[in-house]
Amino acid sequence: MTDQEVIWTRLGLGTVAALGVLAVGCSADTETTAPATDALIAQTAAGSTDMSSPSAASGEGEGGVTIAKAATDPVVYLSALAIAKAHVLAARDAYAEGETDAAGEMSAHPVSEVLADMQPVFEARGVADFTALLLDASDAAYAGAPSDAIAKRTEVIVTALRDAEAFAPTDGRSDDAVWAGVVSDQIDRAADMYGVAVGSYQYEPYLDGYGFLKAAEAAFAEHRTAIETSQPRAAAAMSDALSQLQDAYATALRPETLDANPSALKAIASRVQLAVN
Template identity: 50%
Template sequence: MTFETKLKQWTTLGLGTVLMTGALAGCSEPATSSNDTPSEVAQPDTAETPDASAAQPAAIAGEGESGMGGEGEGGEGEGGVSIEAAYTDPVVYKSAIGVAMAHVLAARDAFAEGEKDAAGEMYAHPVSEVLFDMEPVFQAQGVSDFTDLFTGASAAVFSGESQDQINDRTDAILAALDAAAAKAPATDNSEGYVSARVVADLINRASAMHRAALETDRYEPYLDGYGFYKTAQKKFAQNEAAIEADNADAAEAIRKALKALSEAYPTALRPDPMTGDTSTISVANSEVMLTLSE
């Protein structure tokens, strides 16, 4: 399906304009902080995405919702994913999928809490933020286009579908994302090595969004962070044994970071006042990165 055909379909759903202008409120760009982490290894503030063998997880470079500083040099897309690296690096490839998954989990849970506008936006946003840029990478890996699942779910939110129907749509998207992840580029690194770095990327994003949410009363930064936390939790649960076998220190650091984030993101609804300790979350985030620097 061509870009023009997709845009025409989205326009009929009322999504075309916002996708093209970037006006969806489902994702935000938080302010960065240069004092978040105590060491250069743990400092996710570079403009470029480092190699998978570098000190940081390969998918982490820069702060913000993207975890990679947003659109920039080196073929990075709006979602902060180094598209060029995604062709060969399974960490970057799977982290891009993680960004899309985070939006979907957040959308499903926001819908369950009655936040329909936010849910509809969160379902649609990955198309413009990640999937457009990743489309040639997916094609190279033999992954069929599945963006209609996202836009269909977004439209369904506003058409009055029930929670069960939305859940079914979500499950279909998650299955498509899992199938795409299974076709990640080949690597000599272990499953635990790759999985730990993908989880670390998601933890870093959730940590950054918590800081951003504290600086505004808007709902979206919190919901973004919630999605990244829930996806990190989900991916760690699926790959805990492999991560533990590859790097027990990383597995323990991830557990501590997820516990800290669980206090910051108790539900899909933003707490008032915000919960979670920023220092604890930042230190836990840094410890995860440090364990992966060896």
């Protein structure tokens, strides 16, 4: 049995099916259908490593990350890590709100949606495999562990993701330019997912978007000074976008009504993209 089969056997077909549903929330430009989930399970049984999302067949991973570019493009590489971070932060906060099943699914989600495709890149760059950390966090959530135990596991995963950031490729761009691209990417995903959430009664799209917001906030907070110095217009647009997204995603729990304007959120996200050099 391959390592990939071991991972998916441990997750179980129920979780695989749940991850197939979650892919709807995480790929705003891709519609996932039951056959797509069936194909995912079939690929799993065959031991395929290209099973992250319906867009994987075109060489893209979670939410349109072009995995083929991750080995050479630091923004793509770091955005993939930010997506994983978004999921574990969302899982932590959802768990604290009593959403144990959603937290368990969200913690495991990056294993299929990001790491399966990124693993060759990580291996080539010498990044330690942190799949087990995500599965452990998922197991703990399903087992009803105390919230502080989930929070501690989240800290360990975030540390592993930070360690992986140090192995990002370089292409001549400055660190502030690269991180501006990552912040913009996460903002755009959060805005996209709000639009998906408005058109769905499912919790997962909203929680995905909440996670992308949290990942964007974390990256901007860490690199804000450098971005403001080199790209003040972009930094101002990011600050405005994050403020509006914070109002839209006020809590990890989906409110009864989603009152923010999806078009307005997408417009401010687009302004960020245009402002980033």
